[in-house]
Amino acid sequence: xxxxxxxxxxxxxxxxxxxxxxxxxxxxxxxxxxxxxxxxxxxxxxxxxxxxxxxxxxxxxxxxxxxxxxxxxxxxxxxxxxxxxxxxxxxxxxxxxxxxxxxxxxxxxxxxxxxxxx
Amino acid sequence: xxxxxxxxxxxxxxxxxxxxxxxxxxxxxxxxxxxxxxxxxxxxxxxxxxxxxxxxxxxxxxxxxxxxxxxxxxxxxxxxxxxxxxxxxxxxxxxxxxxxxxxxxxxxxxxxxxxxxxxxxxxxxxxxxxxxxxxxxxxxxxxxxxxxxxxxxxxxxxxxxxxxxxxxxxxxxxxxxxxxxxxxxxxxxxxxxxxxxxxxxxxxxxxxxxxxxxxxxxxxxxxxxxxxxxx
Amino acid sequence: xxxxxxxxxxxxxxxxxxxxxxxxxxxxxxxxxxxxxxxxxxxxxxxxxxxxxxxxxxxxxxxxxxxxxxxxxxxxxxxxxxxx
Numbered sequence: 001x002x003x004x005x006x007x008x009x010x011x012x013x014x015x016x017x018x019x020x021x022x023x024x025x026x027x028x029x030x031x032x033x034x035x036x037x038x039x040x041x042x043x044x045x046x047x048x049x050x051x052x053x054x055x056x057x058x059x060x061x062x063x064x065x066x067x068x069x070x071x072x073x074x075x076x077x078x079x080x081x082x083x084x085x086x087x088x089x090x091x092x093x094x095x096x097x098x099x100x101x102x103x104x105x106x107x108x109x110x111x112x113x114x115x116x117x118x
Numbered sequence: 119x120x121x122x123x124x125x126x127x128x129x130x131x132x133x134x135x136x137x138x139x140x141x142x143x144x145x146x147x148x149x150x151x152x153x154x155x156x157x158x159x160x161x162x163x164x165x166x167x168x169x170x171x172x173x174x175x176x177x178x179x180x181x182x183x184x185x186x187x188x189x190x191x192x193x194x195x196x197x198x199x200x201x202x203x204x205x206x207x208x209x210x211x212x213x214x215x216x217x218x219x220x221x222x223x224x225x226x227x228x229x230x231x232x233x234x235x236x237x238x239x240x241x242x243x244x245x246x247x248x249x250x251x252x253x254x255x256x257x258x259x260x261x262x263x264x265x266x267x268x269x270x271x272x273x274x275x276x277x278x279x280x281x282x283x284x285x286x287x288x289x290x291x292x293x294x295x296x297x298x299x300x301x302x303x304x305x306x307x308x309x310x311x312x313x314x315x316x317x318x319x320x321x322x323x324x325x326x327x328x329x330x331x332x333x334x335x336x337x338x339x340x341x342x343x344x345x346x347x348x349x
Numbered sequence: 350x351x352x353x354x355x356x357x358x359x360x361x362x363x364x365x366x367x368x369x370x371x372x373x374x375x376x377x378x379x380x381x382x383x384x385x386x387x388x389x390x391x392x393x394x395x396x397x398x399x400x401x402x403x404x405x406x407x408x409x410x411x412x413x414x415x416x417x418x419x420x421x422x423x424x425x426x427x428x429x430x431x432x433x
Contacts, residue, residue: 004355004359008362008366012369015366018129019373021128027424031420034389038388038389041404045396045404046399047143048401055402058312064312067158067160068158072401073150073153074170081174084412085189085407095423096195096423098423098427099200099426102427245405250407250410340415340419
């Protein structure tokens, strides 16, 4: 199960970056970045998964004493939790810049923005 | 065509980097030392039932403080980038939202906000916490924006809640430095019994502040974007 | 139970990859944005299967909910530019 998720995550990263590199529309490039973002999160969570273990939350079915033997690695989950939130902040920033660029040129085609091209 | 080929070549190179990583992956059968420490000590030291929350709020609390700062910066930059558009007066082309959406939003928005508060105040017991609760609160704000696109949210109020919770977050962290083991240590309040609502020391308090901060940051991003002009 | 969750994982993985390809190659921009939101939504179910309820909640609320709405806010503002 972890292997399938890991492979899916890697493939999502590749698909997302391919989209971001080949598309000419700014919004479609941002879509590609968000897909790559999901892929990275999936890879990190899949690495922390251990077969036959449960979520790291102590309750009536999981006493604190049994936790070390029965929970999966909680550290990747804490990392991904913050990564998702940062991801949406970055996406909002990219979209705001795309809006400003559209305001300047009335198009979202990346090939028309040639001011910094050499 | 050349561009597409170059992109494909780059993706293949990246795939060639990923392939050995994937093939060399062997699932762990026991926890590594860091995870083992967190698994063994969280309940008895911090009194939190959700170990992920304990890591996010206490063990790596400084990271989380940095993270909400990054989120604040991105919300501030979105506001700055879109600032000029808000000054120009909008033509009044008001199309009223449907009766269903207006009444439904009046009914649902308080319930959604209440759910957000529930999620972040129970972050130390159940899945969820400040980030999820903050996003739920922001979606309540989004519903209000959809029901009435002309509505202007008080940026002053959003900014006030945001900075107040940020300052309180840092002050609680400093209190940990004086009264407990270090910056953002949750044991300035009694840790109580694992599984109770009032347990885990300052974790519920800190996560509620994070929830308010994240919720107001997302709300301000949404409000900024919805106040832009249609081009 | 184990075979069931493995089968569900395979189905979700195929659905995610299909949605991702649709998001990259699809003709219309709204469909591409919705497909990207769908990738996030399937990812959150997969996180639940991987015993990470915290991450699943975050991804469902933030990754698939708020991000899609941000895209549509901007899409509504740049009408006419989506084909450029």
